[in-house]
Amino acid sequence: xxxxxxxLTVQNKPKAEAFLDQISGKKPLFxxxxxxTETAKISGISAAGKFPEFTDYTPxxxxxxxLLGKCIxxxxxxPDGIPTPALITMSALHVADIPVxxxxxxxxxxxxxPFLDLGxxxxxxxxxxxxxxxxxxxxxxxxxxxxxxxxxxxxxVIGESIPGGTTTALGVLSAMGVKADGKVSSSMPDNPHxxxxxAVKSGLIAAGIGFGDLAENPVKAVxxxxxPMMPAFAGLVVGAASQVPILMAGGTQMTAVLAVVKAxxxxxLCNVAVGTTRWVANDRSSDLKGIVAQIADVPILxxxxxxxxxxxxxxxAYEKGIVxxxxxxxxxxxxxxxxxxxxxxxxxxxxEIERNYxxxxxxx
Amino acid sequence: xxxxxxxLTVQNKPKAEAFLDQISGKKPLFxxxxxxTETAKISGISAAGKFPEFTDYTPxxxxxxxLLGKCIxxxxxxPDGIPTPALITMSALHVADIPVxxxxxxxxxxxxxPFLDLGxxxxxxxxxxxxxxxxxxxxxxxxxxxxxxxxxxxxxVIGESIPGGTTTALGVLSAMGVKADGKVSSSMPDNPHxxxxxAVKSGLIAAGIGFGDLAENPVKAVxxxxxPMMPAFAGLVVGAASQVPILMAGGTQMTAVLAVVKAxxxxxLCNVAVGTTRWVANDRSSDLKGIVAQIADVPILxxxxxxxxxxxxxxxAYEKGIVxxxxxxxxxxxxxxxxxxxxxxxxxxxxEIERNYxxxxxxx
Numbered sequence: 001x002x003x004x005x006x007x008l009t010v011q012n013k014p015k016a017e018a019f020l021d022q023i024s025g026k027k028p029l030f031x032x033x034x035x036x037t038e039t040a041k042i043s044g045i046s047a048a049g050k051f052p053e054f055t056d057y058t059p060x061x062x063x064x065x066x067l068l069g070k071c072i073x074x075x076x077x078x079p080d081g082i083p084t085p086a087l088i089t090m091s092a093l094h095v096a097d098i099p100v101x102x103x104x105x106x107x108x109x110x111x112x113x114p115f116l117d118l119g120x121x122x123x124x125x126x127x128x129x130x131x132x133x134x135x136x137x138x139x140x141x142x143x144x145x146x147x148x149x150x151x152x153x154x155x156x157v158i159g160e161s162i163p164g165g166t167t168t169a170l171g172v173l174s175a176m177g178v179k180a181d182g183k184v185s186s187s188m189p190d191n192p193h194x195x196x197x198x199a200v201k202s203g204l205i206a207a208g209i210g211f212g213d214l215a216e217n218p219v220k221a222v223x224x225x226x227x228p229m230m231p232a233f234a235g236l237v238v239g240a241a242s243q244v245p246i247l248m249a250g251g252t253q254m255t256a257v258l259a260v261v262k263a264x265x266x267x268x269l270c271n272v273a274v275g276t277t278r279w280v281a282n283d284r285s286s287d288l289k290g291i292v293a294q295i296a297d298v299p300i301l302x303x304x305x306x307x308x309x310x311x312x313x314x315x316x317a318y319e320k321g322i323v324x325x326x327x328x329x330x331x332x333x334x335x336x337x338x339x340x341x342x343x344x345x346x347x348x349x350x351x352e353i354e355r356n357y358x359x360x361x362x363x364x
Numbered sequence: 365x366x367x368x369x370x371x372l373t374v375q376n377k378p379k380a381e382a383f384l385d386q387i388s389g390k391k392p393l394f395x396x397x398x399x400x401t402e403t404a405k406i407s408g409i410s411a412a413g414k415f416p417e418f419t420d421y422t423p424x425x426x427x428x429x430x431l432l433g434k435c436i437x438x439x440x441x442x443p444d445g446i447p448t449p450a451l452i453t454m455s456a457l458h459v460a461d462i463p464v465x466x467x468x469x470x471x472x473x474x475x476x477x478p479f480l481d482l483g484x485x486x487x488x489x490x491x492x493x494x495x496x497x498x499x500x501x502x503x504x505x506x507x508x509x510x511x512x513x514x515x516x517x518x519x520x521v522i523g524e525s526i527p528g529g530t531t532t533a534l535g536v537l538s539a540m541g542v543k544a545d546g547k548v549s550s551s552m553p554d555n556p557h558x559x560x561x562x563a564v565k566s567g568l569i570a571a572g573i574g575f576g577d578l579a580e581n582p583v584k585a586v587x588x589x590x591x592p593m594m595p596a597f598a599g600l601v602v603g604a605a606s607q608v609p610i611l612m613a614g615g616t617q618m619t620a621v622l623a624v625v626k627a628x629x630x631x632x633l634c635n636v637a638v639g640t641t642r643w644v645a646n647d648r649s650s651d652l653k654g655i656v657a658q659i660a661d662v663p664i665l666x667x668x669x670x671x672x673x674x675x676x677x678x679x680x681a682y683e684k685g686i687v688x689x690x691x692x693x694x695x696x697x698x699x700x701x702x703x704x705x706x707x708x709x710x711x712x713x714x715x716e717i718e719r720n721y722x723x724x725x726x727x728x
Contacts, residue, residue: 029516067508099515103478110481114467114509117474117481144431145478151463152393152516 016299026154034059035105035228037123040164055163060111088329096336106228129206146239159328169256171225177212185286241268249331275331303333380663390518398423399469399592401487404528419527424475460700470592493570510603523692533620535589541576549650605632613695639695667697
């Protein structure tokens with residue numbers, strides 16, 4: 001059994017260790033699924049971007065950062081000047097020379113980099129009860145992509161960037177009968193649970209459905225109350241997981257994808273783990289473990305990242321519960337640590353993150 | 365030295381054998397670069413599709429066939445009912461379980477499958493002298509994609525589907541000072557060299573350039589007289605070839621891409637080979653070897669495919685010089701043969717091709 005001390009086994013310890021053992025010394029492909037939803041523009045919901053309209057630019061900017069090591073139109077920061085978690089992801093992937101593919105589930109603003117078009121459209125506000133078009137088609141296309149992409153890589157790490165994504169996650173979980181009120185995470189230190197619950201309630205009413213009505217209908221759940229990242233992400237998992245292990249890289253948003261995957265094809269769940277950060281795993285304002293436990297017996301791993309000793313205030317802020325996760329930061333860190341069987345430590349990662357932070361801030 | 369008897373070494377025998385040895389037993393990623401150009405609609409130029417407008421649908425249909433094993437809107441056939449070479453490619457990739465990624469250089473009709481968007485637009489008629497937009501940007505994006513895609517695969521096989529592509533190849537070769545009049549191939553048994561030469565002459569005049577004026581300016585050569593497949597393909601080669609071997613899968617169209625790659629970064633050519641079919645290698649109405657020899661000392665391999673004994677007339681037609689190559693058919697066949705170190709023979713491939721042909725014709 002490989003010991004990778006800076007990866008925490010958060011839930012289902014034996015399976016988590018077995019998964020970690022399986023990916024140790026292996027080279028993954030990292031796929032970033034990006035999309036936008038008008039849900040992110042509900043006042044107070046999301047911290048991604050300085051202004052609501054900026055949420056359209058955050059996913060493309062995150063994708064550009066991963067592929068190019070720079071953003072074409074400046075680095076995405078929170079209102080307090082704290083950098084996107086893509087900085088962590090980029091640093092981890094760079095250290096381990098892990099390749100990146102960007103897949104779009106539906107965007108208002110296209111990234112200025114190569115990206116996989118899965119035939120989706122940007123998402124509407126979930127309060128309409130009619131949030132996402134083409135869900136079935138995007139799932140099908142993403143499944144085909146996942147089948148092919150799994151053939152060259154040892155395993156896949158799949159992350160997401162979509163502002164407003166925990167609200168849409170709550171929407172889909174509620175429609176599918178998973179209790180997640182007060183349990184989804186937030187990129188802000190004060191998690192606006194009430195706003196999210198309110199938005200989901202409006203969406204359920206508008207769609208004419210009640211809690212759990214769509215437990216067996218993931219396509220409709222996403223169509224009514226989800227976001228366009230979900231069909232892209234879920235399809236990739238369904239297509240690839242019969243061939244290779246999949247690390248679903250994210251926080252509580254992963255639970256909605258997990259619920260969708262389970263409803264589409266429960267057989268693939270045995271090859272799936274959730275990989276997140278310590279900040280999500282230890283977050284008192286959300287409950288990743290509690291949501292996952294309602295859905296499936298999949299392991300949860302967390303990168304034991306700690307920015308407390310960073311020389312940059314913008315990074316130390318992560319210890320105050322700001323940002324926490326996103327752009328597959330936790331999963332990418334786990335993958336980098338696993339590839340070198342522990343030789344890439346959290347300290348080494350922090351040094352690389354600080355180096356890239358300094359470079360990015362200098363060119364901002 | 366691995367002996368793979370059904371792969372012919374057509375040019376630069378020692379290098380060709382070394383390349384074949386390098387890819388033997390290895391698993392590639394096959395990338396199909398697709399695009400459209402109005403040049404294909406010049407009367408008499410192209411046989412791809414029953415009517416000129418059909419040329420917009422051929423590349424998406426080819427891509428669908430590779431990814432799905434079926435076409436969403438029928439199988440692309442020549443005016444005589446002879447199947448697209450994508451049938452060969454699909455069969456070879458299927459036998460060897462080689463994954464496919466489709467990359468668009470610029471299309472009028474989008475395929476109904478996942479595809480990599482490289483930011484390009486459909487091409488104009490080269491007689492305008494202003495054939496392709498965004499060439500530099502597409503090259504840059506494709507280079508980034510190539511860098512990442514090379515990290516998981518043992519090597520890349522890159523093919524193309526673009527009707528009218530030998531005419532645009534002649535255009536770029538002429539602008540860059542490579543003598544190719546009467547040397548580019550055709551999918552028709554009677555190669556319409558005069559029509560191609562005439563179109564290129566008009567394009568050169570419209571662009572205000574003479575033969576060889578753009579030898580050092582590949583971006584302008586493609587912009588004036590090329591097609592949108594070229595910047596996508598060339599960028600992928602430039603990005604990937606510093607890391608892994610590249611089999612450029614195609615006939616005389618590959619020479620234009622080779623000239624562009626050489627002008628962008630000659631250092632990568634040492635990791636490149638051209639892989640085609642026996643039908644192109646032995647074609648008396650074109651001269652692949654003669655064009656390549658003017659550009660670079662890269663090896664040429666050919667799959668020794670022979671459909672003479674096929675039970676289907678539509679396949680036997682290939683022996684009369686119809687179609688000959690396309691959609692990376694030759695390169696995909698070579699890759700399948702190499703992966704199993706000769707155990708996949710041309711006879712086995714023909715059986716698989718016949719099986720798929722029968723299936724496709726039954727559902728047509």
